[in-house]
Amino acid sequence: xxxxxxxxxxxxxxxxxxxxxxxxxxxxxxxxxxxxxxxxxxxxxxxxxxxxxxxxxxxxxxxxxxxxxxxxxxxxxxxxxxxxxxxxxxxxxxxxxxxxxxxxxxxxxxxxxxxxxxxxxxxxxxxxxxxxxxxxxxxxxxxxxxxxxxxxxxxxxxxxxxxxxxxxxxxxxxxxxxxxxxxxxxxxxxxxxxxxxxxxxxxxxxxxxxxxxxxxxxxxxxxxxxxxxxxxxxxxxxxxxxxxxxxxxxxxxxxxxxxxxxxxxxxxxxxxxxxxxxxxxxxxxxxxxxxxxxxxxxxxxxxxxxxxxxxxxxxxxxxxxxxxxxxxxxxxxxxxxxxxxxxxxxxxxxxxxxxxxxxxxxxxxxxxxxxxxxxxxxxxxxxxxxxxxxxxxxxxxxxxxxxxxxxxxxxxxxxxxxxxxxxxxxxxxxxxxxxxxxxxxxxxxxxxxxxxxxxxxxxx
Amino acid sequence: xxxxxxxxxxxxxxxxxxxxxxxxxxxxxxxxxxxxxxxxxxxxxxxxxxxxxxxxxxxxxxxxxxxxxxxxxxxxxxxxxxxxxxxxxxxxxxxxxxxxxxxxxxxxxxxxxxxxxxxxxxxxxx
Numbered sequence: 001x002x003x004x005x006x007x008x009x010x011x012x013x014x015x016x017x018x019x020x021x022x023x024x025x026x027x028x029x030x031x032x033x034x035x036x037x038x039x040x041x042x043x044x045x046x047x048x049x050x051x052x053x054x055x056x057x058x059x060x061x062x063x064x065x066x067x068x069x070x071x072x073x074x075x076x077x078x079x080x081x082x083x084x085x086x087x088x089x090x091x092x093x094x095x096x097x098x099x100x101x102x103x104x105x106x107x108x109x110x111x112x113x114x115x116x117x118x119x120x121x122x123x124x125x126x127x128x129x130x131x132x133x134x135x136x137x138x139x140x141x142x143x144x145x146x147x148x149x150x151x152x153x154x155x156x157x158x159x160x161x162x163x164x165x166x167x168x169x170x171x172x173x174x175x176x177x178x179x180x181x182x183x184x185x186x187x188x189x190x191x192x193x194x195x196x197x198x199x200x201x202x203x204x205x206x207x208x209x210x211x212x213x214x215x216x217x218x219x220x221x222x223x224x225x226x227x228x229x230x231x232x233x234x235x236x237x238x239x240x241x242x243x244x245x246x247x248x249x250x251x252x253x254x255x256x257x258x259x260x261x262x263x264x265x266x267x268x269x270x271x272x273x274x275x276x277x278x279x280x281x282x283x284x285x286x287x288x289x290x291x292x293x294x295x296x297x298x299x300x301x302x303x304x305x306x307x308x309x310x311x312x313x314x315x316x317x318x319x320x321x322x323x324x325x326x327x328x329x330x331x332x333x334x335x336x337x338x339x340x341x342x343x344x345x346x347x348x349x350x351x352x353x354x355x356x357x358x359x360x361x362x363x364x365x366x367x368x369x370x371x372x373x374x375x376x377x378x379x380x381x382x383x384x385x386x387x388x389x390x391x392x393x394x395x396x397x398x399x400x401x402x403x404x405x406x407x408x409x410x411x412x413x414x415x416x417x418x419x420x421x422x423x424x425x426x427x428x429x430x431x432x433x434x435x436x437x438x439x440x441x442x443x444x445x446x447x448x449x450x451x452x453x454x455x456x457x458x459x460x
Numbered sequence: 461x462x463x464x465x466x467x468x469x470x471x472x473x474x475x476x477x478x479x480x481x482x483x484x485x486x487x488x489x490x491x492x493x494x495x496x497x498x499x500x501x502x503x504x505x506x507x508x509x510x511x512x513x514x515x516x517x518x519x520x521x522x523x524x525x526x527x528x529x530x531x532x533x534x535x536x537x538x539x540x541x542x543x544x545x546x547x548x549x550x551x552x553x554x555x556x557x558x559x560x561x562x563x564x565x566x567x568x569x570x571x572x573x574x575x576x577x578x579x580x581x582x583x584x585x586x
Contacts, residue, residue, distance in 0.1 A: 007535055142533075264558045272551075281531045338518055342528045345518075388582070390565045396558075423519040 001057045001112055004041075004071065007034045008108060009044065020090040024082050027097050031075040031104075038071035042454050050114070058113040058178075060229045062310075065318050065455045066242055070107045072234050072444065073325065074100060076394035077227035079437045080329050081399040083186055083336055084225060096137065100227055103129040107235055111242060116175040117165055119246070120158070123203070123239055124414075127154055130220075130228060130236065138223040146219035153216040157206035160199035167196055169298060180250050197258055200247050204329060205262060207240030208295045211269020222341070222458035226332035229284065233291050233328055235322035241317050242294070244302045246311060259303045266299040267386075267396040274403035278410060282330045282341045285326060288365060294379075297397070301382035307459040308385040314457045316378025319445060323366035323375060326441035330360055334415065334432050337427040343411070348420030356430050357416050360440040366445055369401065374448045374455065 011030055018026045041052060041064045050058040059067060077100050085093050103126055110122030127150075135147035169175050172183055186193075206213045217237075221229050271294040281285040297314050301309040333356070334346045351358040369376040379401065386393040448455060461586065466472045474480065509519045530536075572578035 260559055260562060261555070264555055264562065268554055285532070306547065340518070340528075342524065345524060386472055390562050390569075392558075392561050392565060426515065 001052050001059065002435075003055055004034055004038050004067075005057070005105070005108055007037065008105050011104075012098060015094050015097050015101065020086060020093075023090070023093060023097070024078065027101075028075050028078050028187075031071075031078060031101075033247035034073055035071045036069075037255065038068050041067060045217045053114070056114060056118060057109065058114045059112055059444045060458075062245060062314065062457050063242065064240055065314060065457075066235070067108060067111045069321050070111065070316055071240075072440075073231060073234050073321075074104045076325070076329075076437060076440055077230050079433055079440075080230060080332060081225065081227045082433060083431070084332075094316045096133075096227075099129040100132050100231070103231060107239070110239060114177050116177060116180070117169070118247065119243065120161060120165060123207075123243065124155075124158060126236060126239065127151060130224075130232065133228040134220055134224045137225045137228070139225070140223060142219065143223035146216075146223035149216040150220040152396050153206055153209075153213060154203070157213070158203035161203035164196050168200075172250075172443050177246060177249075178398065182247060183250065186250070194258060195362040197251055200251055201244060201262070204247065205299065207243070208237060208299050209240070209292060210262060210299055211265045211272060211292065211296055214269070214273070214292045217292055218285050218288040221291070221328075222282060224330060226335075229328040229332075230325040233287070233324040237291060237295055238317045238321060241298050241302060241313060244299070245313065245331030245460040248302065248305055250440055257307075263300050263303045264295040266303065267393060267400075269293070269296040270300075270400035271396060271403060274400055274407060277407035278403070281343060283343045283346075283411070283415070284335065284341050285329065286343070286407065287327045287331060290327075290404070290407065291320070291324050293400065294324075296380050297379060297400070300386055300393075300397075304385065304389045306385045306389070308381045308388075311456045311459045312378045312385065314378075315452065315455045316382060318448070319366070319374035319378055322441055323363060326359070326363040326438060327367060329437050329441065330356070330363055330433070333430065343414045345421070346415060346424065348416070348418045350416040351420045352424075352427060353430055355435065356438075359435075359442070360412055360416050362442050363438075364408045364412040366442070368405045372449050375445075377452060 005307070011027065011034070014030050015023070015027055041059050044061065044064075045051065050060045052059045078097060081096065081100075085096055088096075106122045106125045110119055110126065113119040113122060131147050131151050134150065135143050140144065165175060171186070172180065174180065203425050206216075209217050217232075221232055223281060247441070270293050273289045273296065276284050277289045277293070280289065294316065298313045298320075301313040301316070303309075332342065333348070335341055340346070349360075366373050366375050368380045382399070383397045385393070386397055464476055506519065510516060546581075569578060
């Protein structure tokens with residue numbers, strides 16, 4: 001664990017001490033080295049359930065895929081930000097990369113935490129760099145509103161979590177995940193206990209986001225700069241899913257009754273947010289609502305607490321992280337050239353950017369869960385286990401899959417096909433950096449097809 | 461064109477209607493000339509921008525800007541009886557309907573499992 005954490009902390013001196021000419025090269029190379037070091041976590045040798053541990057941090061099959069995803073994403077974020085940060089003075093460029101590296105450190109510590117309170121502190125700590133990225137480097141005036149919604153929705157959800165964790169510490173004497181998994185199922189029956197149960201989960205449901213409390217997400221995703229959107233979509237939403245999976249271990253007997261409203265909100269949310277996607281004019285907003293839709297499926301999979309549900313949830317989280325981040329990168333390339341996110345404006349791009357049309361196609365096919373990509377595997381496992389839970393869910397999930405396919409197709413056809421407007425013929429050609437960014441997003445998805453055991457979590 | 465006769469089942473197109481060209485009042489003609497002048501100005505402005513070899517940015521279309529602003533920022537929603545009904549029907553009622561459906565289905569299955577009569581149709585590990 002330290003072999004990744006210490007290089008990540010050393011990223012800060014790297015950022016502030018390299019000469020401006022080499023800043024982006026050095027930080028990208030350093031973060032790529034950290035990413036390759038993190039791949040060693042994937043070799044699962046421990047018999048004890050937790051590996052690579054020290055006193056406070058450890059990895060296990062649930063957190064390893066998410067940790068590797070986090071480490072992989074930092075070089076991609078730095079690559080994506082190079083163009084739009086370039087005009088700023090060097091000090092501000094360094095601050096930007098510092099915020100990304102800070103976010104990375106907090107995320108590694110959050111996913112690697114063995115004490116739930118440490119996870120909570122890191123969960124809260126990730127809010128600060130993200131807030132600064134959104135409100136300082138976003139592009140429209142609405143970014144202030146977006147930052148406010150983002151901060152206060154998450155905080156309002158997580159304050160009850162703090163109280164619930166302190167109560168848990170009082171009653172069981174420990175908050176270490178290593179110990180809590182063996183604790184007795186708590187006898188929970190009164191209204192107070194139900195409030196405690198809700199308090200444990202609401203923070204993660206807001207972060208996921210669940211359909212009723214999802215309003216912060218489109219605002220935050222749309223107003224954030226590309227690195228902010230990437231990290232939000234790919235990793236921060238998964239913090240919610242991961243937290244839910246960890247907390248469910250201790251919440252047991254009550255979950256059977258109390259989970260119904262949230263499962264229903266998640267499933268209905270798939271359809272509602274999918275339908276909203278079909279009516280969007282803003283490209284990033286469409287991708288943001290599609291994130292809510294996919295995360296609704298993940299939330300449903302986690303809340304019914306079956307092995308296939310958990311595995312499907314992790315697989316879908318990893319695959320969606322990569323695919324959604326790829327889509328935000330593509331949307332950013334269009335934004336950097338036309339300075340507008342309107343889909344109708346940048347149409348017919350296939351004629352002028354043919355190779356990019358391939359990336360658009362691949363990313364959209366990944367988003368609509370095309371077999372044999374892991375997106376489908378995750379969705380299929382969750383849909384199957386929901387069907388086993390109650391056959392009526394197939395109506396909602398099936399309709400949701402159909403709507404997902406239609407808005408992904410809509411996004412592809414709107415941006416790539418059709419007549420290219422005359423006045424956007426003079427756009428800059430695609431940079432090698434942007435092609436590299438897209439391959440680095442899509443190759444892991446394709447490689448994960450060949451070895452899905454890396455993603456399955458505890459249940460393989 | 462003076463002796464244009466319509467086909468038996470077709471109507472005369474508007475551009476060949478004599479009323480479009482003859483017996484027009486001078487006011488109407490002046491108004492039409494002004495509108496044509498405005499259109500020509502707009503077209504000239506667009507073509508100047510389009511064919512400008514030093515242009516590096518997009519040509520801004522104010523109609524598109526207004527349309528996107530109207531679609532995204534303004535909220536034309538007003539809570540009336542009809543919108544509340546639709547909101548309740550699609551946003552609130554399905555939640556309760558789904559709760560009833562899932563609860564009864566799961567309770568039936570739980571009762572069967574407790575009584576030992578539930579036959580598992582699939583050999584799944586879930």
